[in-house]
Amino acid sequence: DSGVTQTPKHLITATGQRVTLRCSPRSGDLSVYWYQQSLDQGLQFLIQYYNGEERAKGNILERFSAQQFPDLHSELNLSSLELGDSALYFCASSVLDRVSYGYTFGSGTRLTVV
């Protein structure tokens, strides 16, 4: 157990629907990062939050949004889902000033859009 908790582990939904993925960072970590891993592709950075505030944005679609709550857990909202959104979504956390030591990843949420 890495200490980063992601729920649910698996999610199957239909096109056009909206889902929410949840992440609880490792205790003491203030930064949360969301990544998308599509089939046979590397990790694409979506968005980063630090202590409740958005810090950096990557290739995140307008249909996607995220937030980090006062208890530091984060949610990634995916709406108007398309087949191409099927992917593994990872959350990672770090203590911002120690990010050079690498991330701690959760075990991911496998999203399947049918």
Added chain:
Amino acid sequence: AQTVTQSQPEMSVQEAETVTLSCTYDTSENNYYLFWYKQPPSRQMILVIRQEAYKQQNATENRFSVNFQKAAKSFSLKISDSQLGDTAMYFCAFMKPQTTSGTYKYIFGTGTRLKVLA
């Protein structure tokens, strides 16, 4: 823009043998960090090893070591005495601090799928 290239989509190695996974990157920065992450079938991304660009000494973690060639922008991972549990996808990653925004830029390669054969 920074890029990370892993030119070997798949590799295999016999148990107990040594294998080297290649990674090249492109950057004009001088201060950055490099990482290798492992993703076994369980999907969990696990940090294997890290290297600070300003350190000339190659990082080593037990059976894992890197060959960091800064001038050539190369960062290969050597796995010695390969074990069945090393079967995984391996990602090379580049990270640099972005001083203007106080954030960090992380770029991952597309991965190398390593299979250790019994």
